[in-house]
Amino acid sequence: MSGLQKSIHIKTFGCQMNVFDSDRMESILVKQGYRREADLAQADVLLINTCSIRAKSEQKVLSLLGQLKPLKEKYPKKVIGITGCVGQRMGRSLLQRVPHLDLVMGPDGVERVGELVEEVLTRGRRVLETTFDNQKERSYSQPAVIDKVRPSEYLTVMKGCDHFCTYCIVPFVRGREKSRPIEELLEDVRRLVDRGAKEITFLGQNINTYGKRTGESLAALVDLTNSIPGVERIRYVTSHPRDLGTDLIEQFGRVEKLCPALHLPFQSGSNSVLKRMARLYTREEYLEKVAALRAACPDIALSTDVIVGFPGETEEDFEQTMDVIRDVRFSGAFLFKYSPRPGTRAHEFGDEVPDSVKTERLAHLQDVCFGKIKEENQAMEGQIVSCLVEALDKKGRYYTGRTPHGKLVHVLNAGEACVGKILDVEVSEGSASNLKGYYVGAPRQNRVGEAAKAVPA
Numbered sequence: 001m002s003g004l005q006k007s008i009h010i011k012t013f014g015c016q017m018n019v020f021d022s023d024r025m026e027s028i029l030v031k032q033g034y035r036r037e038a039d040l041a042q043a044d045v046l047l048i049n050t051c052s053i054r055a056k057s058e059q060k061v062l063s064l065l066g067q068l069k070p071l072k073e074k075y076p077k078k079v080i081g082i083t084g085c086v087g088q089r090m091g092r093s094l095l096q097r098v099p100h101l102d103l104v105m106g107p108d109g110v111e112r113v114g115e116l117v118e119e120v121l122t123r124g125r126r127v128l129e130t131t132f133d134n135q136k137e138r139s140y141s142q143p144a145v146i147d148k149v150r151p152s153e154y155l156t157v158m159k160g161c162d163h164f165c166t167y168c169i170v171p172f173v174r175g176r177e178k179s180r181p182i183e184e185l186l187e188d189v190r191r192l193v194d195r196g197a198k199e200i201t202f203l204g205q206n207i208n209t210y211g212k213r214t215g216e217s218l219a220a221l222v223d224l225t226n227s228i229p230g231v232e233r234i235r236y237v238t239s240h241p242r243d244l245g246t247d248l249i250e251q252f253g254r255v256e257k258l259c260p261a262l263h264l265p266f267q268s269g270s271n272s273v274l275k276r277m278a279r280l281y282t283r284e285e286y287l288e289k290v291a292a293l294r295a296a297c298p299d300i301a302l303s304t305d306v307i308v309g310f311p312g313e314t315e316e317d318f319e320q321t322m323d324v325i326r327d328v329r330f331s332g333a334f335l336f337k338y339s340p341r342p343g344t345r346a347h348e349f350g351d352e353v354p355d356s357v358k359t360e361r362l363a364h365l366q367d368v369c370f371g372k373i374k375e376e377n378q379a380m381e382g383q384i385v386s387c388l389v390e391a392l393d394k395k396g397r398y399y400t401g402r403t404p405h406g407k408l409v410h411v412l413n414a415g416e417a418c419v420g421k422i423l424d425v426e427v428s429e430g431s432a433s434n435l436k437g438y439y440v441g442a443p444r445q446n447r448v449g450e451a452a453k454a455v456p457a
C-alpha cells in the first residue's frame with residue numbers, strides 16, 4: 001500500500017449479497033494494510049456499495065454523492081468510489097455526472113478492489129471497472145474471510161441470473177449465473193461455524209439453479225451442509241418458482257437442519273401479467289408448488305414478493321393478485337410499486353399504470369397481507385418459540401433473533417450473553433412485523449430438528 005496506513009469505510013445499500021460483497025471488499029483492503037474507520041467522513045477511502053433494483057435506491061445513492069461534494073472539496077485527497085449495481089448500470093456516465101467521484105466499479109470488480117483503489121491513490125487517476133468476465137463458468141474463488149462472525153451468517157454461493165424477467169435489472173448488472181465450487185462453500189461453512197456461526201443462509205439471485213453448469217446442485221449443498229457438525233440451521237434465498245424442483249421441495253420434510261421457511265416470490269396473481277413479466281410460470285403452477293411444499297412440510301412458513309402496477313395491470317389482474325394473497329397465507333411479504341428501470345424490456349412497454357392507482361393498490365395489498373400476518377403472529381401469543389439470538393436491534397432496545405420459521409423476535413429479557421444462543425421464548429405480543437417475548441428456562445438445543453422429524457419424509 002502507498003504511504004502511511006490509510007483508512008477505509010464502506011457504506012452498503014441493498015440486499016444481503018451486497019453486505020457479503022462489502023465484507024469481502026473490506027477483508028481484501030484490510031489484508032492489504034488499510035484500517036477500518038467507523039466514521040464515513042473521516043475515512044481516507046470511502047466506498048459506497050450500491051443497489052439499483054428500484055429507481056428510489058439509485059436516487060438515495062445520488063443524493064448521498066451530492067452530500068459528499070463539500071467533503072471532497074475540503075479534502076481533495078479523499079477517495080470516493082461507487083461499487084455494485086449502480087456502478088455497473090451507470091458506468092462512465094456516473095463519472096461524467098459526478099466530478100468528485102474517483103472510482104466506479106461493478107459487482108464483478110470485487111476481487112480487484114485493492115488494485116483499483118491503489119491505482120486511484122498512486123496515479124491520481126479516476127478509474128472505471130465495469131467489465132464482466134463471461135468466460136468463466138465458475139464464480140470467484142474468494143472464501144468468506146470475515147473477522148467478525150455473526151450467529152447467523154450469509155454465504156453467497158453464486159452470482160448473476162440467467163432469467164430475464166422483463167422488469168429486472170439484475171442480469172444486466174450482475175451478469176449470467178456463475179456458481180462457486182461446492183467444496184469451497186462447505187469449507188466456508190466449516191470456517192464460519194468454527195468461529196461461532198449457528199445458522200447459514202445461502203444466497204443467490206436464483207439460488208435453485210446453483211451449480212447447473214458444473215454438475216452441482218443446491219439439494220446436494222443442503223444435504224452436505226446438514227451433516228456438518230455445528231451447523232444448527234440452514235436457509236437459502238431467493239427461489240424462482242419455476243426452478244424449485246421436487247428434490248428441493250422434499251428436503252423440507254426430510255433434512256433435519258433445513259428451516260421450515262421459504263421465500264418464494266410470486267410477483268403477480270394474473271397469468272397475463274406473469275407472461276408480460278416473463279416469469280415462466282402460471283398462477284396455477286405457483287399454487288401447485290405451494291401445495292407440494294405444504295404436503296412435504298405442513299408448517300412451512302412462506303414469504304413472497306409482489307409488484308403492483310406493472311405496465312398494463314388491470315383492476316381484474318390486481319384482484320387476482322389479491323386472491324393469491326388471501327389464499328396462500330404468507331408469513332412475510334415484500335410489496336412494491338412497479339419501478340421502471342432503464343435498459344429493461346418492461347421500460348419500453350408503455351401502458352404505465354398511473355402512480356395514484358399504484359399507490360392505492362399497494363395500500364390495499366398491504367392492509368390485507370399485513371393484516372393476515374398480524375393475525376398469525378397474534379395467534380402465537382402464549383406459545384413457546386425457538387429463537388436464535390443474533391444482536392441488539394438498531395435502536396439499541398432489544399436483543400433480536402429469528403425463529404426457524406423466520407419470524408423476527410424481540411427478546412425482552414435477553415442480554416449480551418444470550419447472543420449466539422438458541423433460546424425458548426414465550427411470545428407475549430405478536431404484531432405485523434415481529435413477535436415480542438421473554439426467554440424461559442436455560443438455553444435449549446435448536447428445535448428445528450424436532451419440527452422436521454414430526455413431518456413424514
Ligand code: SF4
Binds near residue numbers: 162168
Ligand atoms: S429471476 Fe429474479 S434476479 Fe433473475 S431476472 Fe427474474 S427477478 Fe431478476
